[in-house]
Amino acid sequence: MLVLNEFFSFFGYVYQLITFQNMLILFGSSLLGIIFGAMPGLTATLGVALLTTLTFGLETGTAMIALLGMYVGAVYGGSYPSILINIPGTAAAAATAMEGYPLALKGQAGRALGITTTSSTIGTLIGMMFLVALAPLITQLALEFTSIEFFLLALFGILISGTLTSKDLVFKGWITGLIGLLLSTVGRESLQSYPRFTVGLNDLEGGIEVVPVLIGAFGIPQIITVLKEKTILGDAKKVQRILPDFRVVFRNFKHIVRSALIGVGIGSVPGIGEDIAGWVSYGTAKNSSDNPDNFGKGEISGLISSETANNACIGGALIPLLTLGIPGSPPAAMLLGALMIHNVNPGPMINFDKPGFITQMTAILFLASIAMWFNGIFLARQVVKLLKIPMELFMPVIVILCVIGSYALGFRVFNLYLMVPIGIIAYFMKEMEYPISPLVIGVILGPMADENLRRFLMVTKGDFTPMFTRPVSLILLTIVTYTILIQIPVLKRMKDKYVSPWIKQVFSKVFVLFTGKSKIEKGVENGHA
């Protein structure tokens, strides 16, 4: 009965919110968000932050429409440059490039964008459902995360991106991950403010910022490669079907649900957000796939997994924000500030202080994802046309965008001095088939790993035992250990022989349980049984 009430009030809010002004703001901010996400260097966090100050004069509901529209749009928009030019617009879309770009090379950029649009929308919607249905439960789960869990999660994030992106030896991915970690230690560390590797430079005191590393490491090598090899993206001239093939979406329903669950879960953990969600989901898709060899060559399920998860993350991130006052992701932290300005104090008392506010936010998230879908379908068709521009003209524009993107953050010329050498080093690493993503993930997650490990040791006074006795920590530790050990050839062979068939059996049983359909039939549908 309670759920039914919730349901009715949800549609009540949706109906209330549909006014001409609100719709204008909704579609406008969603479009702006997509552009923000698509521009290298402009992130969802920055977009929400900039928009926050523009919306203080608006009514709370309208302001939230603008901000959530921006947030959802920006997380989705990062996939455009990932797919089209192999430079992720935001860190959240780094995993998307793994499958999206190969699809573009095959001439299927339009198809990839269409699928991305729909799976992002579905991801946001599933995240939204979790927000309304499971908020109290997930809040409890978020509180199971203490310093040691955050450390292990950060470590896992770096390892998994290393594992997934390496073409030949996984160790290469881990090596770049470690270089990223090393870069993240530059600057004054956050617990005792001891300067590390600052070599007396004032500019390094605050540490190395993520955006110039992201742009330098992804952008510059890609630009050099494209111009050197004269890469020709697949023929985009023929009219492509942008509207998603619903059969594809339906066939990948399993991946969508799993990815959404991963996204919501990671989103609800305070402090980490869309970037990790994309990687973990992509990794899970690859590991549970029947054809892991197809990954990296334009596998649709991989694309769907990363894009569904990073958008599902939004609903997840709102859960601790609204029920505990703890932002679940960096853009959600900006939302918190916006809510405070509008005199809404999210926290355990929100249902008493502002009854119905969570349902209202859910309704807004619903509208934001619908707006994103329409904008996305409309834009994708136009964006694909960009590929008709000769690369010799297109790439220099990208170079300018990269420079502006690095500089715009804090207007620091120093960021350009960082971006260029990092880009050149990244190019040579890429030439030697070292993957770049783990480097960026290392810089993003490094401070979290470092600070939390040391805080954990302060809490336990140097004792590692709680790492093994806390349940969540033990689970994470097992996963991390497994990720490392499985790369040893002997163990890998054992896994392929004994463990994998067993896991697949369990998976297919669970699948049958949920859908009443056996995996064999599904294999036939996929055409590779």
Next chain:
Amino acid sequence: MRSRIILALIVLVLSVSPVLGAKRYPVRDITNVVVWGAGGGTDTCNRVVSAEMAKILGVNINVINKPGGASGSIGMNYVYNQRSDGYTLVGLSESVVTASVQGGWNQRMSVWDAMIIGGSPDILSVTPSSPYKSIEDLLEAAKKNPGSIKAGAGGAGSIHHLNLLALEKGSGAKFNFIPYKGSAPSQTAAMSGEISVVVTSVAEQQQLIRGGKLRPLAMLTPDAFTLADVGSIPSAFDSYPTLSEHLPISQAIGMAIKADAPASVKQKVQDAFKKALETPAVKEWAQKNYYKISGKTGAAANKEFANLESNFGWTLWELKAAKVNPADLGIPQI
């Protein structure tokens, strides 16, 4: 004759240009760099006031967070390295005065012109599942096993940390202090049970207390405090009168502009700041969120910060919690 005209023109241009410059400020968006994390007291205060100031100044004020370092030194270093043109403000609180003695940076507070919004009193709470029902329970347990109880209070050298240190000194108890990047994460850690004790302000904790996520034990001010839905929270001074020698240490949340910014620019910012504090939005917000508005700017605010710098710097040095001798930095002992 001609040279005289040129001279006169130069004089005219020189005398007018600062006025023109002042008229031109602000022509673009202002950034307010808050040195503590999003969602904490300093952050929300700055966001609310910046929003009103933006309306008055007619440009956006983008509030961003650069937490970390010793007492917000990372954010302060960042703003200090920006141009003195009034386009970058720093959102700070009284805790930043210890950044120099903590080795975070080598400047004095005199590099800033402060504007004080106000503050909220400090309160000590514990994890609801912990065995401590009163401040006596807690402090006696901490005395019995010194360093066994984990306590959080924002970052090292924050006002909450100083309150905790003063509490230790005044009562003879000893805690295992765990630093976090601001009040919000240390409150979360207390909710999750990673630490048992947390000291932050009433404004920051009230909702978690009212929601039953934290159990309040005592105010670290001389007076009891009545919180809606919870009732009266006693003062720690009732059971430990010697605390009055070390406490209270009051908050002074606010923002600052570089002292070497043009005087006309500073004046514009301070005027906007004062007007912003008078708006119903800020007033209502302060009352609803347990803040006491101060509104000091210029010499009065700078004097308060100089006093805080001396008081905090020397207190930390005496508590052996400082890395740099305040005397070496030229901080007078008031």
